[in-house]
Amino acid sequence: MSISPDQHHHSKDSQKINVGIVGGTGYTGVELVRLLVRHPAVHIAALTSRTEAGTRVDAMFPSLRGLTDLKFTNNDANELANCQVVFFATPHGVAMKQARELVENGTKVIDLAADFRLQDTAEFEKWYGMPHSCPDLLAESVYGLPEINRAKIQAARIIGNPGCYPTTVQLGLLPLLEQQAPLIDPASLIIDAKSGVSGAGRKAEVSLLFSEASDSFKAYAVKGHRHHPEIAQGLKAMQSDTTHHQVFDKLTFVPHLVPMIRGMFSTIYVRLTEAGLATDLQSLFEKRYADEPFVDVMPAGSLPDTRSVRGSNHLRIALHRPNNGDLLVILVVQDNLVKGAAGQAVQNMNLMFGLPETLGLDVVPLMP
Amino acid sequence: MSISPDQHHHSKDSQKINVGIVGGTGYTGVELVRLLVRHPAVHIAALTSRTEAGTRVDAMFPSLRGLTDLKFTNNDANELANCQVVFFATPHGVAMKQARELVENGTKVIDLAADFRLQDTAEFEKWYGMPHSCPDLLAESVYGLPEINRAKIQAARIIGNPGCYPTTVQLGLLPLLEQQAPLIDPASLIIDAKSGVSGAGRKAEVSLLFSEASDSFKAYAVKGHRHHPEIAQGLKAMQSDTTHHQVFDKLTFVPHLVPMIRGMFSTIYVRLTEAGLATDLQSLFEKRYADEPFVDVMPAGSLPDTRSVRGSNHLRIALHRPNNGDLLVILVVQDNLVKGAAGQAVQNMNLMFGLPETLGLDVVPLMP
Amino acid sequence: MSISPDQHHHSKDSQKINVGIVGGTGYTGVELVRLLVRHPAVHIAALTSRTEAGTRVDAMFPSLRGLTDLKFTNNDANELANCQVVFFATPHGVAMKQARELVENGTKVIDLAADFRLQDTAEFEKWYGMPHSCPDLLAESVYGLPEINRAKIQAARIIGNPGCYPTTVQLGLLPLLEQQAPLIDPASLIIDAKSGVSGAGRKAEVSLLFSEASDSFKAYAVKGHRHHPEIAQGLKAMQSDTTHHQVFDKLTFVPHLVPMIRGMFSTIYVRLTEAGLATDLQSLFEKRYADEPFVDVMPAGSLPDTRSVRGSNHLRIALHRPNNGDLLVILVVQDNLVKGAAGQAVQNMNLMFGLPETLGLDVVPLMP
Amino acid sequence: MSISPDQHHHSKDSQKINVGIVGGTGYTGVELVRLLVRHPAVHIAALTSRTEAGTRVDAMFPSLRGLTDLKFTNNDANELANCQVVFFATPHGVAMKQARELVENGTKVIDLAADFRLQDTAEFEKWYGMPHSCPDLLAESVYGLPEINRAKIQAARIIGNPGCYPTTVQLGLLPLLEQQAPLIDPASLIIDAKSGVSGAGRKAEVSLLFSEASDSFKAYAVKGHRHHPEIAQGLKAMQSDTTHHQVFDKLTFVPHLVPMIRGMFSTIYVRLTEAGLATDLQSLFEKRYADEPFVDVMPAGSLPDTRSVRGSNHLRIALHRPNNGDLLVILVVQDNLVKGAAGQAVQNMNLMFGLPETLGLDVVPLMP
CATH class of the missing domain: 3.40.50.720 (NAD(P)-binding Rossmann-like Domain)
Known part of the structure; x- marks a missing residue:
């Protein structure tokens, strides 16, 4: 060859x-x-x-x-x-x-x-x-989530690249939290997250063996996961209404392990305020991310699957309001190793060196 | 042979x-x-x-x-x-x-x-x-959930065998709802459920192909799933406090598809009332199910996986209260084809014919 | 986005x-x-x-x-x-x-x-x-295997793009058959081939369901597979020693279905002649494919896995002679949808239009 | 509970x-x-x-x-x-x-x-x-393959329980080798074997991780596997025609790793002698195993899959002669942890203690 x-x-x-x-x-x-x-x-x-x-x-x-x-x-x-x-x-x-x-x-x-x-x-x-x-x-140092900190990243010497779960949660909630009027009730926030096994790393541990993790499903770290404080910190920082800052300490975050190699799926549940109920959320999200190269707001009612981003730096979001109630269900998918780790790091590097943000990241997702 | x-x-x-x-x-x-x-x-x-x-x-x-x-x-x-x-x-x-x-x-x-x-x-x-x-x-006809309707099942001519998701949710909440004092806020109930692919049946559909469902994860039927009204009906029926009956219409139920053959995992989120916060829930569950042959209340803090019930009629429950807050997280696992379908049907048959309830159901889960 | x-x-x-x-x-x-x-x-x-x-x-x-x-x-x-x-x-x-x-x-x-x-x-x-x-x-029409028919492809109007199994077998045997002296005994040829499920296509068939094909393994089409005559035709055509042409009709080809989405693995068994035993086969293969952009002759004793070509147009070959006997074991891996189908088709298109042969095919395999 | x-x-x-x-x-x-x-x-x-x-x-x-x-x-x-x-x-x-x-x-x-x-x-x-x-x-000590050594096992103090691969190969060839006339050419024997990952044990090794072994396929131990001498020993021992004993040293055995938890599939290739071609092999196998409780000779042309024995002590065999040629293809499936290990050990125990041979082994395979 x-x-x-x-x-x-x-x-x-x-x-x-x-x-x-x-x-x-x-x-x-x-x-x-x-x-x-x-x-x-x-x-x-x-x-x-x-x-x-x-x-x-x-x-x-x-x-x-x-x-x-x-x-x-x-x-x-x-x-x-x-x-x-x-x-x-x-x-x-x-x-x-x-x-x-x-x-x-x-x-x-x-x-x-x-x-x-x-x-x-x-x-x-x-x-x-x-x-x-x-x-x-x-x-x-600068927290390396380009959709929030683009300008700071461009000027930074040190980047803290976000955790995989926090990337999905922050981008799934960002348009809601940036608004002047509180659109959601922070105390109601529940994140039911699911990750492929590669998220646990290339470690020789029995619990990560094929014979242990295949053909099964479980929750883990229900008592507390390291990404919990990172999520809380990120959500606080993006709020324009500073009066709500503390309450994200009450968020609930339950991660689960899925028998797949790559892929992360966060199902985010949050109660809408009156202001939230009065807002066209689909439009709000679409406008917020219109110029973002890697954040895809899918049409209302879409059901994203993790394979739709396998190997790529894209993150997809779909909004649901079951029975038109006050509960917003936000579905977010990404490849945990790309937008959740290495791809986002390259995106940050591109910004730090004045390169086109998407350079080297034009990988088409592998499907099937 | x-x-x-x-x-x-x-x-x-x-x-x-x-x-x-x-x-x-x-x-x-x-x-x-x-x-x-x-x-x-x-x-x-x-x-x-x-x-x-x-x-x-x-x-x-x-x-x-x-x-x-x-x-x-x-x-x-x-x-x-x-x-x-x-x-x-x-x-x-x-x-x-x-x-x-x-x-x-x-x-x-x-x-x-x-x-x-x-x-x-x-x-x-x-x-x-x-x-x-x-x-x-x-x-x-009698709704065939033996843990609730045992006596009626014994006398029944026609049994409606419960759906797979409703079995996990009803058994996961039963001890809470039977109490005189309301222990939970029904309006806060969120069920994030996950099923193996066999739950969709042996149907020749593209979305169920190995090449489509493997190595991926997705939500489905977020707009409404047939098990939703069955869950609501069941939860209403088990309440002793009749004043709360209506509110289960507001429950949220989001099912997901897991790349595994068998297994069902329900993560149930519900807010505790003051009475709920004052109750020893672990003890409540253990007592309620002490004589049930197929319902296993695991020690506090346990993390059940679906493979622990693969092929068997057991259903396992674990209770969590993250950060000792007011949110109760109930984890429930079963084999969707056994306790979620055929095994429960055999359990009902045993009851209807006066046989030992566990007869023919002594299958040890297949692990790994 | x-x-x-x-x-x-x-x-x-x-x-x-x-x-x-x-x-x-x-x-x-x-x-x-x-x-x-x-x-x-x-x-x-x-x-x-x-x-x-x-x-x-x-x-x-x-x-x-x-x-x-x-x-x-x-x-x-x-x-x-x-x-x-x-x-x-x-x-x-x-x-x-x-x-x-x-x-x-x-x-x-x-x-x-x-x-x-x-x-x-x-x-x-x-x-x-x-x-x-x-x-x-x-x-x-021209049979679109560039490693054999490059010049003809460049001039062709119609290309028959090779089947996935035949690509692995032909490239796995090509250096042996082009030699003047017969290096192998054609009548001894046995191909034990394994394919991921995507090779069967996106067809709504029960046997291809996740619940049927996952966590299991089987042979299929043992009585006869459509790729058998294509393999025989290809092997005959590449022989320089025309006296052996007929005998590939006796080759044995047994395909198997692997519970993975993509990937093809052919284990090829063939007896070496005296001339074959006297030849440095590793060197023969390395020289033959030295200039081929997509055929990788791995070091002697290598054990290729299919994931090493996931999503890419590469095909990897490793040679083994267990116990230094007269049986040559040739291991060949490819992505059945790329080098086994669409990637090879694009490679052919590049040749037909005078483009660099690798244009658009620089996908790095997805691992893990 | x-x-x-x-x-x-x-x-x-x-x-x-x-x-x-x-x-x-x-x-x-x-x-x-x-x-x-x-x-x-x-x-x-x-x-x-x-x-x-x-x-x-x-x-x-x-x-x-x-x-x-x-x-x-x-x-x-x-x-x-x-x-x-x-x-x-x-x-x-x-x-x-x-x-x-x-x-x-x-x-x-x-x-x-x-x-x-x-x-x-x-x-x-x-x-x-x-x-x-x-x-x-x-x-x-006695080699614990009941189908061959039943009487010796009943009298033994020490049992060497067979390896998983050797069980499939020996039972797949036994009826052929017991005959007076040589039915097969031992030098032609090639065993292309495939095992689920549990065969490698519950060891914390990187190569056995879900993220490494899932969605991929590979050969291993091509240079030599510990089951090779065990297979050779077993095949020699079962031959009635002692003149062929040595030649099984030339058998070829190539194991592969399949992304499934349990299951073993051996594809055995062997050339028939004139006597073999003249024999009704299907009938020979059926008669030999007619009274064996755990060996299932499937109808001619069957295509066994490993899931058909998942969790059970059964081993299934199917015979094929592609194009009615001189090559016999024997397909053998078993659960590597049951008939390939623990189930066979219990079968041996039953024999040693004069119990019914199938006692405690009446597990129905788990399908799907």
Whole structure:
């Protein structure tokens, strides 16, 4: 097999952005490689893995054969020094240890873990079981949800890439919360969320085995999930009516595990206020997202399925009001590894470097 | 392969109950055969199918080879006349046409379709698109949920076997609604339900193909599902506090399709009243179901998965109160084809004939 | 959602090739749309469906939302007249009825069904149960396996796009059969092939339901499969040693159905001759395919999995000689809908129009 | 939930056989529990696990709730001393270390691992990487394939329970090899075998994760699988014509991994001799297995699927001769955890204790 001539990354084009990926053996890491290996403005300069240093990435992931001759390297400063941006696809706590040296040397940082998501360090410590090592950088960092923070992302040195569940919930509620008049009752908010198994990562755990997770369905983390405070923080931030800020602490979030590889489905239930009942919500959503390249407001009454976004950076939303009652049901689907992780990170990178926001993200969903 | 000596049904034992199954080629029909072929007190005397008359049932379903030499026959009166009980595993509308002749001849009827579920014929006509042909028999019939109607079932001639979703919801809420003091706010009730694909039946429809339903997740029937009025009817009936009866019309029910064959998972959200907050709900549930052979109240904080009931007639319940708030989250799992259909029908038959309620239903769940 | 700016097909660029797709609602049809909607040199001018005429294609396949505003049209001559090439993703027998009018008007034809695969019309009639309506066009047509017929394809008016199984078998054996000295014993050839369920098409058949095909495995068509004569024809044609031609009639081909959506795996068993045993087969394969953009000869001892080609036009081959014996085991994987159907058709189109062979086919496999 | 009255094991019935299970947390261990918890002649007296000692088995496997109140204990002599039979569902090498003490105390041993499968200790050491610690007991032990060794099993103290693949291959070939005249050419034997993922055990390995094994297919262990020497040994032993014994060393065995939980499918290819071509093979197989309770010879031309034996101890065989040629294709299906492991072990136990061979094994396959 010859190397395909359109694999531009093989030429160390001086005009290209050198990127590094720390933690290239997990699902978000290899998903970054899948997207970046075809990205026309990018050269993957470093891909690290403590355990696989020296191994060709296509020996571990044969899906990449013919697309790259990269080898995993150790995660050390030299490897990353000449990168203009470094993605951290690592466990929580790694990025915050390396971020300072990188940004001080002019390298931008996009963390796909949680180190730069929660602005409240006490909340971070409570949910992630470790102190935050660089609160000043955390304060500087930008939450990487482009549909909300586009301008800030363009100017940022450090991005906290959103969690998968929080992406679906925030984009599913954003048009409602931005309004001056409260359209919904925050205390009524219930999120019944469902994720494919890849959301749990590429970890050798019994509960994630095919023989355990296939042909079955269950809820998990009902007592409390790390994405809960991130959702609450995000919803508070997008409210124009500041009087309602506290009440999102009462939201209910129940995640479930679906026997599928990729895909995330959030069924969001919320009571409408009188103002909400008087609003054309379908129109509100369509207008809000009219210019967003990756947020698709489906026609009223649509029933999105997760496969409609398999492999792509799109997120689809459908609104329902059963029996024209006061309960709004918002259905949101995304690919947890793309818009829920690596695709959103590339979208952020494009913004940070002044590239077209959709560059390298024109993947058509794989159906069936 | 010899016929296993313990297949008692091959001898037309005069002490055994002759049963007929109308519609033996669908999933509920063949599931009835799976359970009844080993039932020690039963002889399957007739198994009908318009399209497969003359075919050996084990030619169509090789899983039954060595267990039965039954052939499908046409659904005519002669075949069923010498049966003491007839199960209808047919499309809606078949049982009500044949029920009168059967019961007048002394044959009991258990309908696994919807003909005898909704007591309000107007509701039946609205949701099933046909007039009810025997309102008098409907009035006489008993809703076959043994945990609620055990005594009535024992005396019944006609059983309306509950729908799969309604079984999970009613058993998930029963202990709460039977109390004198209202423990929950009915208007707050939200049921986010998930079913395996076999719940849609053995129908040649594109949307149910492996290539369509596998590796994906979606909601369906958000605008209204036939089980909605059945749930509302059931919840009203079990309330001791009659002042709350109407409000279950406002319940929200959103079903979803899971890429698994069997299994049903209902996540039920409901707000507790002050009385509810003051009640030891775990204890309430455990006491209510202490003597029920098939309802399992799991320890507080449990996370049931559907595979824990795969192939068995058990239904498991787990209670959660996230952050000790006023929202009760009730998780309910069952096998949609067993407790949700054929197993419950056999349980009803056992009651109707004075047999031990668990006879023939001692199947250990298949795990993994 | 805005239409992505890189969706070039929305502008009817005069330099672009107008393509038509007949039969756009099946899996090969919608897979052609997936690939062509991003193809930089192509404009989809017509997409036909008898049953869905008037429906937007993205209403039927929401995965295409934001990528196209095409509607299905009836399959009539006017729609296709201004196309420079028409793909037939139809049942067998459709393409041969329309091909003459198209090619006489200067439109090239690529048939993804079997009308132009078997040169022997008697064989065609035997296996497909219909007479061939245009033997002269069949004689003119070219079998669209680029790795063998590249030059002929470039000059062709009509392409018979290979079947999915035959593609794996022919490319798995090609380097062996082209040699002057016979390297293998043709009479020993056994092909144990496995396909994902999408290979059976988007047909509403009970045997293809999720509840039937999931969590199970079976062989099918053991008595004879339509791809058998196509394989035999292809293997004969590639032999340089004409004395062995007949013997491929004795090959054994047993297909199996795997509970996965996409993917095809052929395990090919063949006895080596003395000449075969004396040959460095790994090297032979690597050299033969060194310049082929889509055929990947993996390192000796590799174990390819089908997911390594999910969604891409690549086909991977690994060679094994257990215990260094005389039996060669050739493992071949492809995505049955891409290299096994639509991707290969686009590859053929690229060749027919003098485009770079890989244009529009740079999809990175989706893993996991 | 009350304990079902038919769970006889709760009463320490003095007439019941006390059984121990060493290694109760793996799939074969918990499958033994599934079968034995309902076995009318058995009381599970001990269930051991080093890692889970003290844990209730139904806390780990909620599918067993209501069926047993057993706790895991450490694997020590006292626990097992009062058992009449001990099953080892452990890694290779455990049973041979404990067997002597047990059998000398009168406890029978059934090993589901490989310690007592290969009579040639050199072969054992080569494939399992450890010396055999009790060659004398190995010599005494009986290979637990009832269809071949029924009488020996009845008299045995130690059973080597067959591997899953070897069970399918040996039962698929037995009627052919027992004949005086050689019916097949042993050198031509090719076994293309496919297993569900549970065959790899309940091990936390990345390659067995849902996200790795789902929606994909691959071969593995092509260079050599531990079941290869076991198959060769078994086939040699069943030959009446001793002149062919050696040649099974040349058999080819290629296992594959199927994305399903349970199920094993072996496609066996073998050339018929003149004597084989002259024999009515269908009749030969039917007669050979006419009295076997668990071996089902399907009608000629049948296409068995693995789900037809899901959860049951049945093994089904179908014979094919494509194009009436000299190649016999034998299709064999079983549930790898039942007839391929735990079910066969219970069958052996029944024989060892003079019980009806099918006792406790009357599970109807779960379909769909």
